[in-house]
Amino acid sequence: MSSQKTMTLWDRPAFNLDRWVRDFFGPAAADDWFKPLNPQSTGFHPAAEAIRDGDDAVVRLELPGVDVDKDVTVVVRDGRLMIHGERRDEHSSEEDGRTLREVRYGAFRRSFALPEHVTGDDVTASYHAGVLTVRVRGAHEQREVPGAQRIAIESK
Helix, strand or coil: CCCCCCCCCCCCHHHCHHHHHHHHHCCCCCCCCCHHHCCCCCCCCCCEEEEEECCEEEEEEECCCCCHHHHEEEEEECCEEEEEEEEEEEEEEEECCEEEEEEEEEEEEEEEECCCCCCHHHEEEEEECCEEEEEECCCCCCCCCCCCCCCCCCCC
């Protein structure tokens, strides 16, 4: 029998309100809740827009300076469209023989509920001019839920 060891890092639980909300309501619940109350919640929070385009849903995220090929993942899982990644920005300048190097980074995660009939095959993503565009084909179509079948009731 193998024994597994786990390590827990202790931090100030009073400042982890967003973690409590995520644990209780799910991973996407605390994305925008209580952020002003949490001083540790400094990171990259890309602006997002979700619009309807005919029967399609279109989600746009502003991700300037992000290498989407390496640092961004778009996933459809458990009825949710999840976009997550990391922004890394390095800048250096030299002035009067001194070098100033600035590094900014931060992980981000955005999540959107999808209709039951949407699968990963219905989702496409593209990136242009600092904007990630994710199109969900047929998100607003009225479709039967796969696997739903009405059962006839026999009277005796």
